[in-house]
Amino acid sequence: MSTDRHRLYGRNASPYTRRVAIAMRVLGVPFEQIALSPFSDLEAIREINPLGRVPVLCLPDGETLIESGAILDHLLLTHDTDHSLLPASGAGRRHDLQLGALCQTALDKGVVAGHELLLRPEPKRHAPYFLDRVNQARTAMRELEKSLAPLNSADKEIPSLGEITTAVAFDFLNGFLPQVLENESLPEITALSVRLEQTAPFRDQLPEVRMQLRYEPEMRAE
Numbered sequence: 014m015s016t017d018r019h020r021l022y023g024r025n026a027s028p029y030t031r032r033v034a035i036a037m038r039v040l041g042v043p044f045e046q047i048a049l050s051p052f053s054d055l056e057a058i059r060e061i062n063p064l065g066r067v068p069v070l071c072l073p074d075g076e077t078l079i080e081s082g083a084i085l086d087h088l089l090l091t092h093d094t095d096h097s098l099l100p101a102s103g104a105g106r107r108h109d110l111q112l113g114a115l116c117q118t119a120l121d122k123g124v125v126a127g128h129e130l131l132l133r134p135e136p137k138r139h140a141p142y143f144l145d146r147v148n149q150a151r152t153a154m155r156e157l158e159k160s161l162a163p164l165n166s167a168d169k170e171i172p173s174l175g176e177i178t179t180a181v182a183f184d185f186l187n188g189f190l191p192q193v194l195e196n197e198s199l200p201e202i203t204a205l206s207v208r209l210e211q212t213a214p215f216r217d218q219l220p221e222v223r224m225q226l227r228y229e230p231e232m233r234a235e
């Protein structure tokens with residue numbers, strides 16, 4: 014189908030979708046968001062993406078893109094020509110992409126741990142598997158805290174892509190699986206999150222629902 018606007022499929026409750034939506038707002042790309050959930054709208058999502066996943070971005074000419082990283086790569090190439098969200102090359106680009114890579118691990122492991130609780134009946138849950146995933150997500154956020162400091166852009170008007178994803182990941186993990194970050198001291202990430210969540214692109218792209226999961230088996234991962 015050909016339209017004059019981008020169409021973004023997925024809810025902001027998905028951190029992968031939310032980071033794309035916020036980046037589109039920051040870049041000033043007009044889009045329509047079709048807030049489908051892979052849990053309640055799987056058949057509708059499969060019509061757009063046979064893999065049954067979000068986010069999906071349909072371009073105005075009808076081409077369909079999947080995977081938030083690939084979607085963002087296209088959006089930056091076409092709409093970030095002055096490289097305000099991601100430096101064109103060099104140490105700054107590598108650093109920002111590494112922030113995104115740490116976020117991706119934190120999110121992927123947090124989501125997998127959450128799915129262990131959401132989708133697997135309690136007697137079949139494997140506590141060591143769950144706690145190892147929680148620990149991986151936590152470690153990724155600790156590494157992110159260390160990596161954030163050197164190029165933290167508190168004085169920049171436009172957040173970088175890595176900073177957007179960091180704030181989105183922090184908000185998501187705190188809401189979805191709070192035990193990942195409970196008792197963690199993450200002052201750089203917290204300050205970034207407080208600053209960015211007050212801005213219009215973040216406020217306009219809030220998660221539609223917040224699901225909170227908890228599972229505290231006897232054994233601990235650390």
Ligand SMILES: N[C@@H](CCC(=O)N[C@@H](CS)C(=O)NCC(=O)O)C(=O)O
Pocket residue numbers: 026027028029051064065066067068079080081082124
């Ligand atoms: N690596 C993907 C992750 C996307 C992802 O896991 N999306 C979730 C929603 S938060 C989903 O569609 N889950 C259903 C599934 O993977 O089957 C990305 O960055 O876009």
